[in-house]
Amino acid sequence: MVVEPIWFSAQRVLRTVVQVGIPAFLTFAGVLPVIIDALGLPVDGKVYLWLVSAAAVVTAVAAGLSRVMAIPTVNRWLTAVGLGSVPRAIAKEQAAAKSPELQPAQFEPSTIDYRTEQQDEPRQ
Template sequence: MSDNGKHEEKTIEVDEIWYAAQRVLRTIVQVGIPAFITFAGVLPTIIDALGLPVDGKVYGVLLASAAVITAVAGALTRVFAIPAVNEFLTRFGIGSVPKSVAVETAAAKSQELQPAQFEPSQTDIRAEQGDLTV
């Protein structure tokens, strides 16, 4: 809390998502392939349960529904990759990075204060290259 008694909202900073188009394609594959396989497997059961005549229109409508679901999932994935949307989602813990990391990143004012992304190496590259002057 600040001095005036009001809650201060923590500032968060989220990096732009890399390869947003690749994420969209992965989502389409992850949603689309199972949807089409599932629809193909249960299509006869659905048609019998609904008492519909077996013709190409029914199959077309159901497969088109699977395609629409896949397209919507891909579009949502792309929208979630927009930096402002990703930052908003991070505030609720469902962004591309954990909220604690986004808060820590925003708190750091210089590159030196950024959290380490990799563990330090114990390998002395100078020794590997034959340069032993220290």
């Protein structure tokens, strides 16, 4: 199976941090007083700091997994099981093609004839 390398893998990690980390952190910070009351823990800085650091660890683990999933070999395996960066059917189709000319088209052909669309400058 042919799977192209993931572009901008560091950007994917940052997007994971934004998608997972920030909402989880804000939700966790909002629910934190309820959790402390429900557990009957004394309200002090240590408990609060420990729970906030747990949210940070969850965010770091999500970012690390995102980076590992961007490794070409791992992405190829994930594509084989249907979780890769491209659909499995597309990867199989690209693998079946033996040369770049036989690769499936990525874009629809244009119906615009640019020869008729251009306005010629008057010659002097």
